[in-house]
Amino acid sequence: xxxxxxxxxxxxxATGSRLCVGLDPRPEGGAAEARDMLxxxxxxxxxxxxAFKPNMAYFEAMGVPGLALLEELLGDMPEGVPVILDAxxxxxxxxxxxxxRAYFENWKVDAVTLSPYMGFDSIEPFLQYEGRGVxxxxxxxxxxxxxxxxxxxxxxxxxxxxxxxxxxxxxEHGYPGSVGxxxxxxxLVPEVLECxxxxxxxxxxxxxxxxxxxxxxxxxxxxxxxxxxxxxxLYADPHLSxxxxxxxxxxxxxxHTGSHA
Amino acid sequence: xxxxxxxxxxxxxATGSRLCVGLDPRPEGGAAEARDMLxxxxxxxxxxxxAFKPNMAYFEAMGVPGLALLEELLGDMPEGVPVILDAxxxxxxxxxxxxxRAYFENWKVDAVTLSPYMGFDSIEPFLQYEGRGVxxxxxxxxxxxxxxxxxxxxxxxxxxxxxxxxxxxxxEHGYPGSVGxxxxxxxLVPEVLECxxxxxxxxxxxxxxxxxxxxxxxxxxxxxxxxxxxxxxLYADPHLSxxxxxxxxxxxxxxHTGSHA
Numbered sequence: 001x002x003x004x005x006x007x008x009x010x011x012x013x014a015t016g017s018r019l020c021v022g023l024d025p026r027p028e029g030g031a032a033e034a035r036d037m038l039x040x041x042x043x044x045x046x047x048x049x050x051a052f053k054p055n056m057a058y059f060e061a062m063g064v065p066g067l068a069l070l071e072e073l074l075g076d077m078p079e080g081v082p083v084i085l086d087a088x089x090x091x092x093x094x095x096x097x098x099x100x101r102a103y104f105e106n107w108k109v110d111a112v113t114l115s116p117y118m119g120f121d122s123i124e125p126f127l128q129y130e131g132r133g134v135x136x137x138x139x140x141x142x143x144x145x146x147x148x149x150x151x152x153x154x155x156x157x158x159x160x161x162x163x164x165x166x167x168x169x170x171x172e173h174g175y176p177g178s179v180g181x182x183x184x185x186x187x188l189v190p191e192v193l194e195c196x197x198x199x200x201x202x203x204x205x206x207x208x209x210x211x212x213x214x215x216x217x218x219x220x221x222x223x224x225x226x227x228x229x230x231x232x233x234l235y236a237d238p239h240l241s242x243x244x245x246x247x248x249x250x251x252x253x254x255x256h257t258g259s260h261a
Numbered sequence: 262x263x264x265x266x267x268x269x270x271x272x273x274x275a276t277g278s279r280l281c282v283g284l285d286p287r288p289e290g291g292a293a294e295a296r297d298m299l300x301x302x303x304x305x306x307x308x309x310x311x312a313f314k315p316n317m318a319y320f321e322a323m324g325v326p327g328l329a330l331l332e333e334l335l336g337d338m339p340e341g342v343p344v345i346l347d348a349x350x351x352x353x354x355x356x357x358x359x360x361x362r363a364y365f366e367n368w369k370v371d372a373v374t375l376s377p378y379m380g381f382d383s384i385e386p387f388l389q390y391e392g393r394g395v396x397x398x399x400x401x402x403x404x405x406x407x408x409x410x411x412x413x414x415x416x417x418x419x420x421x422x423x424x425x426x427x428x429x430x431x432x433e434h435g436y437p438g439s440v441g442x443x444x445x446x447x448x449l450v451p452e453v454l455e456c457x458x459x460x461x462x463x464x465x466x467x468x469x470x471x472x473x474x475x476x477x478x479x480x481x482x483x484x485x486x487x488x489x490x491x492x493x494x495l496y497a498d499p500h501l502s503x504x505x506x507x508x509x510x511x512x513x514x515x516x517h518t519g520s521h522a
Binding site for chain 1: 285288316318319321322324325328329332349350351352353354356357359360362363367376377378379380381382383398401402403404406407408409410412413414416423424427
C-alpha cells in the first residue's frame, strides 16, 4: 500500500500543482444548489488540483441532505486526486475510533484534519490505517491562533511544537499512517516553518484570508505541501470560470515555488 | 430569555439529579437498532436526567442514516431536559458560524461542546445565542490530557487556565451565551477544581472510565455541574433496566453531593 505522502507526491508531480481546492459551499441555497455548484467545481478544477478538501461544517449546516450530498460527492471523486476531509475532530480514543471508521472505511477519504487538544492518544486510532494520513492543527490562519498555539512553555518552545512532536511519537510507535500539519499562511514565518521538518503541510490562508506565499516558498521544503483555496475559487471573481480561477491559483503557487515544485 | 445556566439549575432543582445521560450508541447494529435502543433510553431515563448528551461521533459512524436518527431524536426530546450536543468542533470563526447555525438554529440544542485549540475567535459565533451555552474542552478524562492541557506555561499557570480565561473574555464582550467547561473526573483534583470558579462543568469519566467523585463533591461548587455517564447506562449491567441504572447513578452522585445538590 502506498503511503498517503507518496500518493500526494505523485499527484503533485503529475499535475505540477500544489493547489488544494477547498469545497466549502455556502449552505443558504440548500443542498440541491450546492450539489450543482460542487459537481461543476470538481469537474472543472480536477486537472489543476493536487487535492480536494471538503469542510464538513458547510455540509452539516445543510442538515441531513447536506451530509447525503457530501457522501455522494465523496463516492464520485475523480480517480487519483487525494481527498482531505476537513473535520478537525478530537475526542477520547474510544470515540475517535468511530470517527476513523466513518471517514476512512465508510467514506474512504485519503486524509483527515484533526484537533490535537486532547493529546496523542486521541489521534492514535487514525494512525493505524495504512495509506491514509492526518493533518493535525498546529498553527492556524486566524488571529486566535495566538491565544493557545503560540504560547511559550515553561520547558521551552511554544505549544504547537508539542503538537509537531506527535509526528515523532507516531513513528516511534510504528504506525503506518502519515502525519502532517495544518499551518496557516499568516503564521508561516521562517522560525515556524523550520519546526515542521519534512512533514507535509496543509496551508490555508491564501486568497480570502490574505496570506502571502513568499516565506513558505523561500524555505527549503521537501514535503508535498499543499496550499488551500476555498472561497477564492468558489465565490470570488464570478466572471471567471472555476477552471480559470483554479489554474490561476495553481500558477501563482508554482511561480513562487519555482524549482522545488 | 432564560440563560442556559438558569435552565440547567432549574432542571437540577426539579429532579434532584446531576446525571447527564450520554447517548453514545454502538454503531455496529446500524441506525434502526440504535433508534429502538435510544428511544427506550430517553423514555426510561428522562426523569433521572439533568441533561442528555448525544455524541456526534457515534451517529456519524452510522453514516447518513445515523445523522437522520440524531435529527429525529433531537426533534423529539422530552420537554424541559436540556440537550448538550457533544460535537467538540473548532474551526475559524467564519466556519464556526455555520456549525453554530446547524446546532442552535436547525437542531435547537441547548449547549454544544467545543474544542478551544484555535482560540477565542473560534468560539465567538456560538456565544451570540441567548439562552444557549458552550462547554469548552479544558481538562479531559483521557491520559493524553497531560500532553497539552496540563503543560506549564512560561508566563505561569497551565495551558487549560488560558481556556478557562475565555469565560472572562466572553463576559467582557457582553456575549449572552453561557460558558462552561469539560473537566474529566480523573483530572479533578482540588487545585484544578478551584480554577473554574462558578462556571458550569460537564464532567465525564464516571463509570466506564473509572473516575471518583470525592474531590468534586468536597469542593464548594455553586455551579450547575453535571456528571456524564454513557456506557455505564447504555451497555453495563444488562440485567438492569436503563431506568434503574440511571437512578442508581443519579443517587450515587446525590449521595456524594449531599447538601449542595
